[in-house]
Amino acid sequence: MTIDLDTLTKDLLSGDRRALARAISLVENGGPQATQLVKQLYPQSGRAHLIGVTGSPGVGKSTLVDALITQMRKANLKVGVLAVDPSSPFTGGAILGDRIRMQAHTLDRSVFIRSMANRGHSGGIAMGTYDAVRMLEASGYDVVIIETVGVGQSELAIAQAADTTILVLMPGSGDDVQAIKSGIMEIGDIFVVNKGDLPGANKTATDITASLELATFSNDWRPPVITCVAETNEGVDKVWEAAKQHREFLQSSGELKTRRKSKVQAELAELVAGMARDNLKTALETPGENQKMLSQVVDHEVDPHSAAETLAKHLFGGASKQ
């Protein structure tokens, strides 16, 4: 099906929700029309505050996001939410359940919530998410929340794609210890101890604070540790306040540009890697030397690493030598 991209672009720029939904579906699936749409809308993107919210299943990420939306709406901001499903058939159900909890905002025309469940897109989930953020920005959304489950590399990558990453933990889960041990602390710009009414909340917050005091930072931002009860909105205003402060820090320090540059670099790397993958696919489907090489690997005459080097030479030409 061919989509009328000019109409879609016009409708999306005017804030039409159906156009936005269609545009996100398009970029999620990828293809030449998706690329064309992103090209047309890219100049209108890059304006929103991108907030990543990540943490283990069950810590209350969706409840916190829900409460944060309420805060942002008080400031009359348009809020987009991209809930990134780790593409798992197993957790699909649970995540759908989470979405239902956000129903408080479904009638609010200035809130747009979307689950991303994108498999098969060249370059993985992250690519579609980058472009979906752009669609929201072009459509006038001031804040885009990217909610991910803290499992797997691609989800961490998405969290890192945000301007401000909120790491959500809960008391007594042992997450704090894990986070401290594994170096995950580094990705958090703001630490939230949710379910702060549970026993051990103070200890969890103290442990995180103590370990942050020992950490070294690449810039002048010191991640705050905020205890809240998202369920009752208690303390959520402080989380939102910290997010705004972090954004101001990013802008005044020049860090925003640094972060966005490394984000673009990562995206370009994935796009180029995807093109290499596509080139190889074509090469292996065409009878000839490359196809013979594949058979030799299958027959254990040539190892995959040597074969890949030769194939890369064929595909990349002299450039691979640089």
Next chain:
Amino acid sequence: MTIDLDTLTKDLLSGDRRALARAISLVENGGPQATQLVKQLYPQSGRAHLIGVTGSPGVGKSTLVDALITQMRKANLKVGVLAVDPSSPFTGGAILGDRIRMQAHTLDRSVFIRSMANRGHSGGIAMGTYDAVRMLEASGYDVVIIETVGVGQSELAIAQAADTTILVLMPGSGDDVQAIKSGIMEIGDIFVVNKGDLPGANKTATDITASLELATFSNDWRPPVITCVAETNEGVDKVWEAAKQHREFLQSSGELKTRRKSKVQAELAELVAGMARDNLKTALETPGENQKMLSQVVDHEVDPHSAAETLAKHLFGGASKQ
């Protein structure tokens, strides 16, 4: 540190466990020496029966693997286990706990259990796993079990890398419904309903069987649905029997070669994509046109897709046109 690869190769081929452990660490981390080691040992690989065991957290995958090892040891087979950590700082602890449950076999010199917790390797977790399997095969292991948590794309990819994939479910988790809905059924060669002593086990097994009757298959294998209680070994012999039958089917039908060919294709695609990523990194670190392009994307003058196309042309030369 430079490793004496010839000694390592010799020791590994003789079945030395320390050499095997070192070799797996080496290929997990990647690099020129790792590539060299794989090249040297590749002719000795490809012999083992690769069994993937996957399913949601908590269904008892590790317990089943433990019980399966007991079956395999009765047949005097050498068994390697690669437990693939989804690289999550959050679940790291839990998975470590699972490993501890396999202690029954730690004194058995014909069982080698290894957790793969590999971040940062170019091409992701899967690459290191492919090569780790090869190390186990070269070291004389007859069966290699790849245990993954059924969350995320890369873990599914690893499950698909196996010859025989066992999908583990449990009664009342709703996993069966999710599995049926999402098309995950297609990756299972054998379905195991574990914790078969829990209420609802029969219904779960019946539901899966019914949905398999409606499914279409690309070959003549009809996945069996086996109820077991891994904790007490009840029914685990039937799971192992089914795995052996599946392997026989793969060999007699020629399907084994087809599967291994598509596996090699996927691996080559990832290796080549990784090389493209590395090439791009070098190009963007070198002052010149490519670096200027990066700045233009950051400044929203050029969109990432157009930039990637231009960069790919620079990197791949004329070959990208094929």
